[in-house]
Amino acid sequence: MASSDPTAPFHLESYYTPTLPEGGDHLTVVTSIEAAQAGLVAAPQQRVLLFIIDKSGSMSGNPIEAVKQAVIQGVNALDEQSIFGVIAFDETASIVVPPRPATPGDKTNASSALHWLHGSGGTAFSTGLDLARGLLVNYPDAIRRAIFLTDGNNETERPGAFEPVLNACVGVFECDCWGLGTKWTVGEVQEVARRLNGKASLIPGPGEVAAAFRAAVEKAASKAVANVRLRLWSPQGTQLTLLKQMNPTIEDLSASGVRISPQVVEYPIGSWAPGESRDYQIDVAVPPGGLGEEMLAVRPSVVYQQAGQEQEIRSPAGRVVITWTTDEALSSRINPRVAHYTGQEELAQAIQAGLEARERGDDESATRLLGKAVRLATESDNDDMTARLKRVVDVEDAASGTVRLKRSVDKAATMDLELESTTTKRATRRPVANP
């Protein structure tokens, strides 16, 4: 950290085992990217925030009233430079509040417009998303985000409509998604969030909507730079075999890479707030080098647009330089940060497989897998995950992973665990002593 340029808007640091065994031809790297607290962008950028609200029949009554109040509170928290809008959808979508600056007058107008909103009709996610896209394309230079809320399955969707709409939204705006209650499908909501660089979460009841929206508005307001890309340069003959975000959540980005030149691939990594940091795992296959030879295997950099100009930020600490040795004590050492995320991924897989096994009635596998998850969560001090697991299983001995499935489980607890299974604990910042 000391070697970094304190004025650089982004700092990159890579963690890996720099020595490969003789003939070694692959390595795994964890690259941390951290945005600067100050000076991330020269001039503040315009922000647009849309609320996309499910107004289907099941929302009528308490839920829709709670959501209205939450939207009003969220809008009131915006500063006057922000632009906001509200869209409501059932089988079709309509504009409740067209995009406008968050001035005191327009905030009042918005709350009276929301009074007319009531729940009726079916649920087709694509209508709300498509309308949001149509509004947001008009702000090409702004940081565009949306907050999406539903309480049901995407059941009135026209066949084949959803996928093309979602594809069209990618790159136009980012979207955090919420499911209210438990009568919605995790996979459907997660898909929207995953593709649109956001997070899917569960809101147990109408009472908690306001708090969730307040947090989301704060998050949207904190973003300072949009459409950031992670650029990876690698020499001839090497192959990037995998790129995954590992923290805050596990997201496989391998398929989203865009090849810029034979040696350069770029991956979109969304919008960033000052001080935000994320970790990425890069797997790379290299042609084995001679003993003692030194090679730059990957050079990551962060690329974004500022005032119409492309900025590329490189850090010396981000470079991945490897060598080959016959000393097995050196080459067999696993970098602690790489090991940490390998463990967190194993944890996520154990939870997902365990919940799936319980769903099909295979209690034996579910007990074993969720027990393994409890053990891994405890070992990695992932206390949030341990707490979530304890709502689904009774822990007898965390160290050995001995658990019993709870006989009656709150459905919300299960859905919450599934949604959060890919949320990882951040690798510790302090250096870990090598064994």
Add this chain to the structure above:
Amino acid sequence: MICPKGHTSTDPEFCSECGTRMAGAALAGAAVAAPSPAPPAATAGVQTCPQCGMERKPDARFCETCRYDFRTGLPGPPPDAAGAQAVAAPADPALTPAAAPAASAASPAAPAGVRFWEAVVSVDPGLDVDPDPALPCPTDAPERTFPLDSPESLVGRRSQSRGIFPAIALSDPGISHRHLMIYRDTTSSQLEVADLGSTNGTFLNGRPSPLEPGVKTPVGPDDRLEIGRWTRITFRPRP
């Protein structure tokens, strides 16, 4: 600027083509690079196979006698079985005539200026002769191309838990984690393939019997391998 491997580099520190540290560039960790580039062959030359005691051929991955794997430390089959196979293979009438045309087709092609190769991986639903509804063939999977510039390219299925990261990582469920190896001779650019004892075997150019595990077979332009449930790998020269 010219790098130690002869590329023109635009970067003074690491070659902008191959990533090798440029001569004279300050070494970050001098201790790491301290071992002078002593001929690696010399160290490797004195190495003997821990399984049968045979001297290791320089840079060879497998022991010539017992097929012990120097890289992974996995033993080859018992020496007597390996010997029996080696003797039996050429005598097998089904294999000998089939192997000959492949070798003759490939060998003259390689010296004729083919420097670099690539492997084209495609999904052929026609190969999935016994479809399993639980494992649907991904008929819409795009064709993928892998350069074969390394001396060895592993083909297989990735395994995080077993630490297997093939250069050509495929998701076909019928492919073994370590399925086959594609070798490229760095001087002649001749390609060879060897099955690594895969569960479901490697089939060359539609032949009914799979390749003998551990035996290198030369391949050339338009030679095809069929592996797993539906995967086809075609070799072709890269301009």
